[in-house]
Amino acid sequence: MRHPFPMDLVLDAERAPGYGVREHLVEQLRAVILAGQARATEPLPSTRSLAAAVGVSRGTVVAAYEELAGEGYVTIVPGSGTFVAADLPAASSSPSPSTARGAAETFTRAQEPPRRTINLSPGSPAAPLHRNHEWKVAWREAARRELPDLPPPPAGEAEFRAAIADHLSAARGVQCAANDIVVTAGARDGLGLLVHALQGDRSTGIRIATESPGHHASRAVISRLGAIPVPIPVRDGGMDVDRLADASGPFAAALVTPSHQYPLGGRLPVPSRLALLKWAKCTGAVVVEDDYDSEFRHGAPSLPAIASLNDEGRVVLVGTLSKTVSPWLRCGYLLVRDDELRARVLETREVLGHPVSGIVQIALSEFLRTGGLRRHLVRVAREYAHRRGLVIEATADLAPRIRLDAIEGGLHATLSWENGGPDESVVEALAREGVEVAPLSACYYGPTEPERRGIVFGYGAPTDLELRTALDAIRDALAPQRN
């Protein structure tokens, strides 16, 4: 190697609260790599030698390397060592021709594709669970269970429902019993089940108020099941309840995202929450609270779920493990306190069959019960906070023409503008650069034109490095809107 790896990292300077030795080591190593002091595809020092040089345990170095691998800065080749990633952003150095040949070959075998699509689809989480011991133990326990000779009960396995009720109480301030929980195959399945139950035998489609802008996928589920989504504008962080009350009824339900409005962000203020409950009481409609990503708050503290208010059973909370674990898992839940509505939901489930494997339910019970999920969330929340910082930093000078929203919680952000060009062309330009984001205008529907145009993108799934690359591309693509 031409230049030696800087072994004299200093770790003990003014630690931020909540920062440990590992976090500091990760930060220093990140800086070394980004500064080009260790070049793409070059080997890092052995864990033993770096540990000795820096004065930390070898386990700390191993953990730091693993975290950097998760972020995309390095690649761990079992049996060979740890190497700086091949696809570093332009800011860092180009591949060094002086790299030891053996190591370079090993590396090439391990990580080949030079360019891949960076998925910034809103709502995809970071899920490095395949390296999580508690995760693997939970599945091992589940696979050991004797397989019952009947399907899981329509509401789900009792122990899983109990674990979900505990999680909701701790994470969302919602006091509930296991009996109030219905296990689902994710938010769409939960919403679909609810629409089925509300629709019942009625031959004309029920009407469901939904936010505009809002989740396109939720509206699609409602329409596909023969019900009618009715657009209600968003104002001050959530559905405009005055406009809802003025809309011509009847409504079977209103679907809202009060904790973190999708896609614009914001929290529905308490007076609006109370007005919404009052509306529900007067009209007999159900409030469907889509609590899709409220486990993560970065700035303002979280408001408890509407379902935690004295709602007289009028609120149904739609929860998902897609954001806290992975959308690949296909698991979520409904909180339905009203006995009669829950009976209708369970009757529907009984007839159409329960979709969630008993093994999945038991494994997740274990992962929740033992605190594995809680610890996982603490870890990923730290990563999200870091990436969120990157987003804020990279987009600061786009203001005031282009506004950054939704960054106070969850896993996505929007960059939007009031006039100017359409957003689909920006999305297409980014797709050509290998960066997948969603157009804001597709979240609007109804008779009026979208108020704002822009892009919606997630920062949960990409590695730090991918996010940096993607943010560069986003800045380039937004240049025409900037002035």
Add this chain to the structure above:
Amino acid sequence: MRHPFPMDLVLDAERAPGYGVREHLVEQLRAVILAGQARATEPLPSTRSLAAAVGVSRGTVVAAYEELAGEGYVTIVPGSGTFVAADLPAASSSPSPSTARGAAETFTRAQEPPRRTINLSPGSPAAPLHRNHEWKVAWREAARRELPDLPPPPAGEAEFRAAIADHLSAARGVQCAANDIVVTAGARDGLGLLVHALQGDRSTGIRIATESPGHHASRAVISRLGAIPVPIPVRDGGMDVDRLADASGPFAAALVTPSHQYPLGGRLPVPSRLALLKWAKCTGAVVVEDDYDSEFRHGAPSLPAIASLNDEGRVVLVGTLSKTVSPWLRCGYLLVRDDELRARVLETREVLGHPVSGIVQIALSEFLRTGGLRRHLVRVAREYAHRRGLVIEATADLAPRIRLDAIEGGLHATLSWENGGPDESVVEALAREGVEVAPLSACYYGPTEPERRGIVFGYGAPTDLELRTALDAIRDALAPQRN
């Protein structure tokens, strides 16, 4: 102990083909227990001493004890030994007071409830997979996978679809490609998905021909999704295709169980199969082949699935792993060869969300790919053949008034009569005895009265001992219908 365990078991007398040392040992031990030579809750000899006495390997004795445990004759208490089960049928001896106290206490802790419901619900399989090494390995592999940040594709994971296509080709004679497979959360989910896709945006319910008698659950799915099930009588082992052709259309589909008619048994003859395909071609309807339990044939060989004929893509096969693995698993598949119909199915899936966890799909891919499922099916098929023998033996003298049907394949049988009392009262009487069966009359629907009444019961899930007990209860309950 008052009486010594008969260690002088003879194993080498005239072995039936396909019978090995273990099978003979199991048979002899079963006989010893049923004859009362080893009494309820008493310990069996240690595996070491019995192996030495009989002249077989210790592993053979361990395997035999495990098989007997699966059948309910014995209970294995890890660290203590193997004990004769507490709830033996009356034919065998009552609990012995002379049992060594320590062993009895250990035993009581391990197996307490003296009486439990015996589940003879049709279609429940034996699933001793929690003792299957390959099963546990498959889940371990799946839990190690990196969790993708997107849901599984609408059709399911590619490697799982490939494994299912191979299984269908080997087990059902159906040549198909991975691309023809759509992963489902079981047969009901598959049928529901298909009904959704066929129904599309039509505001009036599509009509689907179904067998009467037939699966109540299938009809319920069809109705619940706004489509209309139309009853077509069963004749000669399946749907009466002449009656179908005469029925006033239009039909979007005909749902049939041609390999093992549910609930009466029988196979749809080849001329009827061809007539059904011709009907489908003329009317543009889809043939939905519910292939719910055709992996198991006991007497007559299996006919390949209708989907294996030259069907011009008109047949959709609905498959499930509920019978081959467990209904607790919630997994199945559709085989849809027609590109346009498959596109509609996938569009529905895309909108409503895929319900089957990626982890489940990967674990099952592994279990199929490595041959674990095939070996499991060979093992349980042997158990089913044995239990089927018990059913035939126990019901032989009920003829001719009461007829035993459906026993040539699958996991269930019917006992039915033409005149005489209603069947619901028999089902209720059995429920009071702790034996769960289903009434045959509930399988019929439509304007005409049921031709036959009777009971439908499964023999897959219960242990041998439970089945013996249940068959005694069934004989008692049917006494009034017998003459």
